[in-house]
Amino acid sequence: MSQHFDHQNFQQICDNLATADADLALIVSTYGYPPLWSRPNSFESLVHIILEQQVSLASALSALNKLKDAIQEITPARVLLLTDEEFKACYFSRQKTAYVRYLAEAILSGQINLAGFENQLDDEVRAKLTSLKGIGNWTVDVYLMFVLHRADIFPAGDLAAVNSMKKVKQLPHDTTREELIQIAKQWQPYRTVATMLLWHHYLSVRKPR
Incomplete structure:
Protein backbone atom coordinates (compact mmCIF):
# COMPACT_ATOMS: atom_id res chain seq x y z
CA MET A 1 0.00 0.00 0.00
CA SER A 2 1.00 3.63 -0.45
CA GLN A 3 2.60 5.16 2.63
CA HIS A 4 0.64 7.69 4.67
CA PHE A 5 1.51 10.38 7.17
CA ASP A 6 -0.60 11.82 9.99
CA HIS A 7 -0.33 14.06 13.06
CA GLN A 8 1.38 11.22 14.94
CA ASN A 9 4.38 10.86 12.60
CA PHE A 10 4.49 14.16 10.69
CA GLN A 11 7.12 15.96 12.78
CA GLN A 12 9.22 12.79 13.03
CA ILE A 13 9.25 12.57 9.22
CA CYS A 14 10.29 16.26 9.08
CA ASP A 15 13.14 15.44 11.48
CA ASN A 16 14.24 12.44 9.40
CA LEU A 17 14.26 14.56 6.23
CA ALA A 18 16.20 17.30 8.03
CA THR A 19 18.79 14.78 9.24
CA ALA A 20 19.35 13.61 5.67
CA ASP A 21 19.19 17.03 3.94
CA ALA A 22 20.90 20.13 5.34
CA ASP A 23 18.77 22.48 3.18
CA LEU A 24 15.55 21.09 4.68
CA ALA A 25 17.14 21.19 8.14
CA LEU A 26 17.69 24.93 7.64
CA ILE A 27 13.98 25.43 6.88
CA VAL A 28 12.98 23.66 10.11
CA SER A 29 15.54 25.51 12.24
CA THR A 30 14.59 28.90 10.73
CA TYR A 31 10.81 28.64 10.43
CA GLY A 32 9.83 25.64 12.58
CA TYR A 33 7.69 22.76 11.38
CA PRO A 34 5.23 23.32 8.55
CA PRO A 35 1.51 22.98 9.19
CA LEU A 36 0.09 19.59 8.26
CA TRP A 37 -2.19 20.86 5.51
CA SER A 38 -5.26 18.65 5.43
CA ARG A 39 -8.73 18.60 3.88
CA PRO A 40 -11.63 16.14 4.21
CA ASN A 41 -12.24 13.54 1.50
CA SER A 42 -15.24 15.29 0.00
CA LEU A 148 -5.45 11.17 1.30
CA HIS A 149 -2.18 12.07 3.11
CA ARG A 150 -0.06 9.99 0.74
CA ALA A 151 3.54 10.42 1.83
CA ASP A 152 5.53 10.24 -1.40
CA ILE A 153 4.19 12.81 -3.89
CA PHE A 154 6.29 15.52 -5.53
CA PRO A 155 4.09 17.98 -7.47
CA ALA A 156 6.51 18.93 -10.25
CA GLY A 157 3.87 21.25 -11.73
CA ASP A 158 3.51 23.36 -8.58
CA LEU A 159 5.22 26.73 -9.05
CA ALA A 160 5.55 27.55 -5.35
CA ALA A 161 7.21 24.19 -4.56
CA VAL A 162 9.49 24.40 -7.60
CA ASN A 163 10.55 28.01 -6.95
CA SER A 164 11.20 27.27 -3.30
CA MET A 165 13.25 24.20 -4.22
CA LYS A 166 15.40 26.22 -6.63
CA LYS A 167 15.97 28.84 -3.96
CA VAL A 168 16.68 26.43 -1.09
CA LYS A 169 18.97 24.25 -3.21
CA GLN A 170 20.53 27.29 -4.97
CA LEU A 171 19.69 25.82 -8.38
CA PRO A 172 19.92 27.77 -11.63
CA HIS A 173 16.66 29.40 -12.74
CA ASP A 174 16.53 27.24 -15.87
CA THR A 175 16.80 23.89 -14.04
CA THR A 176 14.50 21.52 -15.94
CA ARG A 177 11.46 19.75 -14.56
CA GLU A 178 13.26 16.39 -15.09
CA GLU A 179 16.25 17.59 -13.05
CA LEU A 180 13.95 18.73 -10.24
CA ILE A 181 12.15 15.36 -10.20
CA GLN A 182 15.55 13.66 -10.02
CA ILE A 183 16.68 15.83 -7.07
CA ALA A 184 13.37 15.18 -5.26
CA LYS A 185 14.02 11.43 -5.44
CA GLN A 186 16.48 11.78 -2.55
CA TRP A 187 13.46 12.53 -0.32
CA GLN A 188 11.70 9.23 -1.07
CA PRO A 189 9.57 7.80 0.50
CA TYR A 190 8.52 11.15 2.00
CA ARG A 191 8.43 13.58 -0.92
CA THR A 192 5.05 14.95 0.21
CA VAL A 193 6.42 16.08 3.56
CA ALA A 194 9.55 17.50 1.90
CA THR A 195 7.23 19.49 -0.40
CA MET A 196 5.31 20.78 2.62
CA LEU A 197 8.64 22.00 4.00
CA LEU A 198 9.28 23.79 0.68
CA TRP A 199 5.81 25.40 0.76
CA HIS A 200 6.42 26.42 4.37
CA HIS A 201 9.64 28.11 3.27
CA TYR A 202 7.91 29.79 0.32
CA LEU A 203 5.09 31.20 2.48
CA SER A 204 7.39 32.18 5.37
CA VAL A 205 9.75 34.11 3.09
CA ARG A 206 6.83 35.99 1.51
CA LYS A 207 5.23 36.88 4.84
CA PRO A 208 5.54 40.59 5.64
CA ARG A 209 8.03 41.06 8.44
Missing part, protein backbone atom coordinates in the same frame (compact mmCIF):
# COMPACT_ATOMS: atom_id res chain seq x y z
CA PHE A 43 -16.62 16.66 -3.26
CA GLU A 44 -16.16 20.15 -1.78
CA SER A 45 -12.41 19.54 -1.30
CA LEU A 46 -12.00 18.53 -4.94
CA VAL A 47 -14.02 21.56 -6.11
CA HIS A 48 -11.68 23.71 -3.97
CA ILE A 49 -8.59 22.18 -5.61
CA ILE A 50 -10.08 22.70 -9.10
CA LEU A 51 -10.68 26.35 -8.18
CA GLU A 52 -7.03 26.66 -7.13
CA GLN A 53 -5.75 25.68 -10.59
CA GLN A 54 -3.62 28.56 -11.92
CA VAL A 55 -5.08 31.25 -9.63
CA SER A 56 -4.19 32.64 -6.21
CA LEU A 57 -5.29 30.65 -3.16
CA ALA A 58 -7.23 33.70 -1.95
CA SER A 59 -9.33 34.05 -5.10
CA ALA A 60 -10.02 30.29 -5.12
CA LEU A 61 -11.23 30.46 -1.53
CA SER A 62 -13.48 33.45 -2.20
CA ALA A 63 -15.13 31.56 -5.10
CA LEU A 64 -15.60 28.50 -2.87
CA ASN A 65 -17.15 30.62 -0.11
CA LYS A 66 -19.43 32.39 -2.60
CA LEU A 67 -20.62 28.98 -3.85
CA LYS A 68 -21.21 27.86 -0.27
CA ASP A 69 -23.27 30.99 0.41
CA ALA A 70 -25.34 30.24 -2.69
CA ILE A 71 -26.11 26.54 -2.03
CA GLN A 72 -25.23 26.10 1.69
CA GLU A 73 -23.75 22.64 1.20
CA ILE A 74 -21.46 21.89 -1.75
CA THR A 75 -22.75 18.54 -3.05
CA PRO A 76 -22.80 17.09 -6.58
CA ALA A 77 -26.62 17.22 -6.74
CA ARG A 78 -26.77 20.86 -5.65
CA VAL A 79 -24.11 22.18 -8.02
CA LEU A 80 -25.83 20.50 -10.98
CA LEU A 81 -28.91 22.63 -10.32
CA LEU A 82 -26.96 25.86 -10.89
CA THR A 83 -27.16 27.76 -14.17
CA ASP A 84 -24.11 29.18 -15.96
CA GLU A 85 -25.10 32.63 -14.67
CA GLU A 86 -25.27 31.40 -11.08
CA PHE A 87 -21.81 29.86 -11.39
CA LYS A 88 -20.52 33.10 -12.89
CA ALA A 89 -21.94 35.02 -9.94
CA CYS A 90 -19.77 32.76 -7.73
CA TYR A 91 -16.63 33.83 -9.69
CA PHE A 92 -16.39 30.56 -11.65
CA SER A 93 -14.91 30.77 -15.13
CA ARG A 94 -16.69 28.94 -17.97
CA GLN A 95 -13.99 26.26 -17.91
CA LYS A 96 -14.14 25.65 -14.16
CA THR A 97 -17.95 25.56 -14.28
CA ALA A 98 -17.64 22.74 -16.84
CA TYR A 99 -14.99 20.88 -14.81
CA VAL A 100 -17.07 20.96 -11.62
CA ARG A 101 -20.13 19.73 -13.50
CA TYR A 102 -18.15 16.82 -15.03
CA LEU A 103 -16.90 15.88 -11.57
CA ALA A 104 -20.39 16.10 -10.02
CA GLU A 105 -21.82 13.88 -12.77
CA ALA A 106 -18.97 11.35 -12.40
CA ILE A 107 -19.62 11.08 -8.64
CA LEU A 108 -23.41 10.80 -9.00
CA SER A 109 -23.09 8.13 -11.71
CA GLY A 110 -20.68 6.09 -9.56
CA GLN A 111 -17.82 6.51 -12.05
CA ILE A 112 -15.84 8.19 -9.25
CA ASN A 113 -15.98 6.90 -5.67
CA LEU A 114 -14.08 9.18 -3.30
CA ALA A 115 -14.32 6.85 -0.27
CA GLY A 116 -13.02 3.99 -2.43
CA PHE A 117 -9.87 6.00 -3.24
CA GLU A 118 -8.73 5.63 0.37
CA ASN A 119 -7.85 1.98 -0.27
CA GLN A 120 -6.41 2.39 -3.77
CA LEU A 121 -2.82 2.93 -4.89
CA ASP A 122 -1.69 6.42 -5.89
CA ASP A 123 -1.49 5.44 -9.56
CA GLU A 124 -5.00 3.99 -9.54
CA VAL A 125 -6.42 7.18 -8.03
CA ARG A 126 -4.47 9.25 -10.58
CA ALA A 127 -5.72 7.20 -13.54
CA LYS A 128 -9.36 7.51 -12.42
CA LEU A 129 -9.26 11.24 -11.70
CA THR A 130 -7.24 12.30 -14.75
CA SER A 131 -9.78 10.53 -16.96
CA LEU A 132 -12.12 13.44 -16.10
CA LYS A 133 -11.97 16.62 -18.14
CA GLY A 134 -10.28 19.44 -16.24
CA ILE A 135 -8.41 17.26 -13.76
CA GLY A 136 -4.69 16.99 -14.45
CA ASN A 137 -1.69 15.79 -12.49
CA TRP A 138 -1.37 18.90 -10.31
CA THR A 139 -4.98 18.56 -9.08
CA VAL A 140 -4.43 14.86 -8.33
CA ASP A 141 -1.12 15.60 -6.56
CA VAL A 142 -2.81 18.08 -4.21
CA TYR A 143 -5.70 15.65 -3.60
CA LEU A 144 -3.28 12.81 -2.78
CA MET A 145 -1.23 15.06 -0.48
CA PHE A 146 -3.88 17.11 1.36
CA VAL A 147 -6.83 14.72 1.37
Whole structure:
Protein backbone atom coordinates (compact mmCIF):
# COMPACT_ATOMS: atom_id res chain seq x y z
CA MET A 1 0.00 0.00 0.00
CA SER A 2 1.00 3.63 -0.45
CA GLN A 3 2.60 5.16 2.63
CA HIS A 4 0.64 7.69 4.67
CA PHE A 5 1.51 10.38 7.17
CA ASP A 6 -0.60 11.82 9.99
CA HIS A 7 -0.33 14.06 13.06
CA GLN A 8 1.38 11.22 14.94
CA ASN A 9 4.38 10.86 12.60
CA PHE A 10 4.49 14.16 10.69
CA GLN A 11 7.12 15.96 12.78
CA GLN A 12 9.22 12.79 13.03
CA ILE A 13 9.25 12.57 9.22
CA CYS A 14 10.29 16.26 9.08
CA ASP A 15 13.14 15.44 11.48
CA ASN A 16 14.24 12.44 9.40
CA LEU A 17 14.26 14.56 6.23
CA ALA A 18 16.20 17.30 8.03
CA THR A 19 18.79 14.78 9.24
CA ALA A 20 19.35 13.61 5.67
CA ASP A 21 19.19 17.03 3.94
CA ALA A 22 20.90 20.13 5.34
CA ASP A 23 18.77 22.48 3.18
CA LEU A 24 15.55 21.09 4.68
CA ALA A 25 17.14 21.19 8.14
CA LEU A 26 17.69 24.93 7.64
CA ILE A 27 13.98 25.43 6.88
CA VAL A 28 12.98 23.66 10.11
CA SER A 29 15.54 25.51 12.24
CA THR A 30 14.59 28.90 10.73
CA TYR A 31 10.81 28.64 10.43
CA GLY A 32 9.83 25.64 12.58
CA TYR A 33 7.69 22.76 11.38
CA PRO A 34 5.23 23.32 8.55
CA PRO A 35 1.51 22.98 9.19
CA LEU A 36 0.09 19.59 8.26
CA TRP A 37 -2.19 20.86 5.51
CA SER A 38 -5.26 18.65 5.43
CA ARG A 39 -8.73 18.60 3.88
CA PRO A 40 -11.63 16.14 4.21
CA ASN A 41 -12.24 13.54 1.50
CA SER A 42 -15.24 15.29 0.00
CA PHE A 43 -16.62 16.66 -3.26
CA GLU A 44 -16.16 20.15 -1.78
CA SER A 45 -12.41 19.54 -1.30
CA LEU A 46 -12.00 18.53 -4.94
CA VAL A 47 -14.02 21.56 -6.11
CA HIS A 48 -11.68 23.71 -3.97
CA ILE A 49 -8.59 22.18 -5.61
CA ILE A 50 -10.08 22.70 -9.10
CA LEU A 51 -10.68 26.35 -8.18
CA GLU A 52 -7.03 26.66 -7.13
CA GLN A 53 -5.75 25.68 -10.59
CA GLN A 54 -3.62 28.56 -11.92
CA VAL A 55 -5.08 31.25 -9.63
CA SER A 56 -4.19 32.64 -6.21
CA LEU A 57 -5.29 30.65 -3.16
CA ALA A 58 -7.23 33.70 -1.95
CA SER A 59 -9.33 34.05 -5.10
CA ALA A 60 -10.02 30.29 -5.12
CA LEU A 61 -11.23 30.46 -1.53
CA SER A 62 -13.48 33.45 -2.20
CA ALA A 63 -15.13 31.56 -5.10
CA LEU A 64 -15.60 28.50 -2.87
CA ASN A 65 -17.15 30.62 -0.11
CA LYS A 66 -19.43 32.39 -2.60
CA LEU A 67 -20.62 28.98 -3.85
CA LYS A 68 -21.21 27.86 -0.27
CA ASP A 69 -23.27 30.99 0.41
CA ALA A 70 -25.34 30.24 -2.69
CA ILE A 71 -26.11 26.54 -2.03
CA GLN A 72 -25.23 26.10 1.69
CA GLU A 73 -23.75 22.64 1.20
CA ILE A 74 -21.46 21.89 -1.75
CA THR A 75 -22.75 18.54 -3.05
CA PRO A 76 -22.80 17.09 -6.58
CA ALA A 77 -26.62 17.22 -6.74
CA ARG A 78 -26.77 20.86 -5.65
CA VAL A 79 -24.11 22.18 -8.02
CA LEU A 80 -25.83 20.50 -10.98
CA LEU A 81 -28.91 22.63 -10.32
CA LEU A 82 -26.96 25.86 -10.89
CA THR A 83 -27.16 27.76 -14.17
CA ASP A 84 -24.11 29.18 -15.96
CA GLU A 85 -25.10 32.63 -14.67
CA GLU A 86 -25.27 31.40 -11.08
CA PHE A 87 -21.81 29.86 -11.39
CA LYS A 88 -20.52 33.10 -12.89
CA ALA A 89 -21.94 35.02 -9.94
CA CYS A 90 -19.77 32.76 -7.73
CA TYR A 91 -16.63 33.83 -9.69
CA PHE A 92 -16.39 30.56 -11.65
CA SER A 93 -14.91 30.77 -15.13
CA ARG A 94 -16.69 28.94 -17.97
CA GLN A 95 -13.99 26.26 -17.91
CA LYS A 96 -14.14 25.65 -14.16
CA THR A 97 -17.95 25.56 -14.28
CA ALA A 98 -17.64 22.74 -16.84
CA TYR A 99 -14.99 20.88 -14.81
CA VAL A 100 -17.07 20.96 -11.62
CA ARG A 101 -20.13 19.73 -13.50
CA TYR A 102 -18.15 16.82 -15.03
CA LEU A 103 -16.90 15.88 -11.57
CA ALA A 104 -20.39 16.10 -10.02
CA GLU A 105 -21.82 13.88 -12.77
CA ALA A 106 -18.97 11.35 -12.40
CA ILE A 107 -19.62 11.08 -8.64
CA LEU A 108 -23.41 10.80 -9.00
CA SER A 109 -23.09 8.13 -11.71
CA GLY A 110 -20.68 6.09 -9.56
CA GLN A 111 -17.82 6.51 -12.05
CA ILE A 112 -15.84 8.19 -9.25
CA ASN A 113 -15.98 6.90 -5.67
CA LEU A 114 -14.08 9.18 -3.30
CA ALA A 115 -14.32 6.85 -0.27
CA GLY A 116 -13.02 3.99 -2.43
CA PHE A 117 -9.87 6.00 -3.24
CA GLU A 118 -8.73 5.63 0.37
CA ASN A 119 -7.85 1.98 -0.27
CA GLN A 120 -6.41 2.39 -3.77
CA LEU A 121 -2.82 2.93 -4.89
CA ASP A 122 -1.69 6.42 -5.89
CA ASP A 123 -1.49 5.44 -9.56
CA GLU A 124 -5.00 3.99 -9.54
CA VAL A 125 -6.42 7.18 -8.03
CA ARG A 126 -4.47 9.25 -10.58
CA ALA A 127 -5.72 7.20 -13.54
CA LYS A 128 -9.36 7.51 -12.42
CA LEU A 129 -9.26 11.24 -11.70
CA THR A 130 -7.24 12.30 -14.75
CA SER A 131 -9.78 10.53 -16.96
CA LEU A 132 -12.12 13.44 -16.10
CA LYS A 133 -11.97 16.62 -18.14
CA GLY A 134 -10.28 19.44 -16.24
CA ILE A 135 -8.41 17.26 -13.76
CA GLY A 136 -4.69 16.99 -14.45
CA ASN A 137 -1.69 15.79 -12.49
CA TRP A 138 -1.37 18.90 -10.31
CA THR A 139 -4.98 18.56 -9.08
CA VAL A 140 -4.43 14.86 -8.33
CA ASP A 141 -1.12 15.60 -6.56
CA VAL A 142 -2.81 18.08 -4.21
CA TYR A 143 -5.70 15.65 -3.60
CA LEU A 144 -3.28 12.81 -2.78
CA MET A 145 -1.23 15.06 -0.48
CA PHE A 146 -3.88 17.11 1.36
CA VAL A 147 -6.83 14.72 1.37
CA LEU A 148 -5.45 11.17 1.30
CA HIS A 149 -2.18 12.07 3.11
CA ARG A 150 -0.06 9.99 0.74
CA ALA A 151 3.54 10.42 1.83
CA ASP A 152 5.53 10.24 -1.40
CA ILE A 153 4.19 12.81 -3.89
CA PHE A 154 6.29 15.52 -5.53
CA PRO A 155 4.09 17.98 -7.47
CA ALA A 156 6.51 18.93 -10.25
CA GLY A 157 3.87 21.25 -11.73
CA ASP A 158 3.51 23.36 -8.58
CA LEU A 159 5.22 26.73 -9.05
CA ALA A 160 5.55 27.55 -5.35
CA ALA A 161 7.21 24.19 -4.56
CA VAL A 162 9.49 24.40 -7.60
CA ASN A 163 10.55 28.01 -6.95
CA SER A 164 11.20 27.27 -3.30
CA MET A 165 13.25 24.20 -4.22
CA LYS A 166 15.40 26.22 -6.63
CA LYS A 167 15.97 28.84 -3.96
CA VAL A 168 16.68 26.43 -1.09
CA LYS A 169 18.97 24.25 -3.21
CA GLN A 170 20.53 27.29 -4.97
CA LEU A 171 19.69 25.82 -8.38
CA PRO A 172 19.92 27.77 -11.63
CA HIS A 173 16.66 29.40 -12.74
CA ASP A 174 16.53 27.24 -15.87
CA THR A 175 16.80 23.89 -14.04
CA THR A 176 14.50 21.52 -15.94
CA ARG A 177 11.46 19.75 -14.56
CA GLU A 178 13.26 16.39 -15.09
CA GLU A 179 16.25 17.59 -13.05
CA LEU A 180 13.95 18.73 -10.24
CA ILE A 181 12.15 15.36 -10.20
CA GLN A 182 15.55 13.66 -10.02
CA ILE A 183 16.68 15.83 -7.07
CA ALA A 184 13.37 15.18 -5.26
CA LYS A 185 14.02 11.43 -5.44
CA GLN A 186 16.48 11.78 -2.55
CA TRP A 187 13.46 12.53 -0.32
CA GLN A 188 11.70 9.23 -1.07
CA PRO A 189 9.57 7.80 0.50
CA TYR A 190 8.52 11.15 2.00
CA ARG A 191 8.43 13.58 -0.92
CA THR A 192 5.05 14.95 0.21
CA VAL A 193 6.42 16.08 3.56
CA ALA A 194 9.55 17.50 1.90
CA THR A 195 7.23 19.49 -0.40
CA MET A 196 5.31 20.78 2.62
CA LEU A 197 8.64 22.00 4.00
CA LEU A 198 9.28 23.79 0.68
CA TRP A 199 5.81 25.40 0.76
CA HIS A 200 6.42 26.42 4.37
CA HIS A 201 9.64 28.11 3.27
CA TYR A 202 7.91 29.79 0.32
CA LEU A 203 5.09 31.20 2.48
CA SER A 204 7.39 32.18 5.37
CA VAL A 205 9.75 34.11 3.09
CA ARG A 206 6.83 35.99 1.51
CA LYS A 207 5.23 36.88 4.84
CA PRO A 208 5.54 40.59 5.64
CA ARG A 209 8.03 41.06 8.44
